[in-house]
Amino acid sequence: MKTSKHSSITNIVPFASSDNSNVSSLPNVVISSSESKRRIEELQTFVEEVMVKGVDYGMVDGFSKPTLLKPGAEKLCDVFGFSKTVEVVNRVEKWDVGIFAYEVKMTLIGKDNGVIEAEGLGSCNSKEAAFQQQDAFTIVNTVLKMAKKRALIDAVLSATRSSGIFTQDIEDFPTNSIIKGGGEPVTKRQLHKIYQIVAELNMRHEVAKEMMQMKYHVDHSTKLSKKQASDFIQDLLHLKDVFNEEEKLNMQNDKE
Numbered sequence: 001m002k003t004s005k006h007s008s009i010t011n012i013v014p015f016a017s018s019d020n021s022n023v024s025s026l027p028n029v030v031i032s033s034s035e036s037k038r039r040i041e042e043l044q045t046f047v048e049e050v051m052v053k054g055v056d057y058g059m060v061d062g063f064s065k066p067t068l069l070k071p072g073a074e075k076l077c078d079v080f081g082f083s084k085t086v087e088v089v090n091r092v093e094k095w096d097v098g099i100f101a102y103e104v105k106m107t108l109i110g111k112d113n114g115v116i117e118a119e120g121l122g123s124c125n126s127k128e129a130a131f132q133q134q135d136a137f138t139i140v141n142t143v144l145k146m147a148k149k150r151a152l153i154d155a156v157l158s159a160t161r162s163s164g165i166f167t168q169d170i171e172d173f174p175t176n177s178i179i180k181g182g183g184e185p186v187t188k189r190q191l192h193k194i195y196q197i198v199a200e201l202n203m204r205h206e207v208a209k210e211m212m213q214m215k216y217h218v219d220h221s222t223k224l225s226k227k228q229a230s231d232f233i234q235d236l237l238h239l240k241d242v243f244n245e246e247e248k249l250n251m252q253n254d255k256e
Contacts, residue, residue, distance in 0.1 A: 122150025
């Protein structure tokens, strides 16, 4: 009796075919559908019961899912038992002309087994719209931290399989900048949120205007579409996230 040519291959599920010479195969499913569902439900429960809206994640009009912020990414690392390593894989530091850019790789490693769970990439540069009206030499650290934050969120979404719960970071969304106010118009609630975050950031109106002009080709928030306003609010939330972290570190340094 001849042994099937597939019987000695491990981790392969043969699919029957009328033509024995053309048999398709796929890897085994590692976990059952019920186990996969249980894990997703546990993650959703953690988000609902432990993570704090406005601190760990932000809700923005126009998006059905919240956007993950740095404190939330840190909490997910803790609950999943990940340690983090950071590597600046590319850097541009032109002090003579004030141009700075960083690309960062964030690696998440399981504390219990030392296995690399995921790697994330993030980049930032001093020529981004948010920094246009600022002295480039005073924001070098902020630019680097923004790159690290983006890499962290990229890695966490991948390692925890939580992209079904949270949106991607705003930089990952395509922007249709040639459409001025296309689609539904910005809502009063969105305008209020924009004004609120801009005030909390102590951002000059000229800077906010420049950001909108560069990304959406509009010179006032009232000319944004609902989708564009949602994107812009997420931009501001992530910027606020980084600035808040910097302020906390400065306060700690002052106490020391």
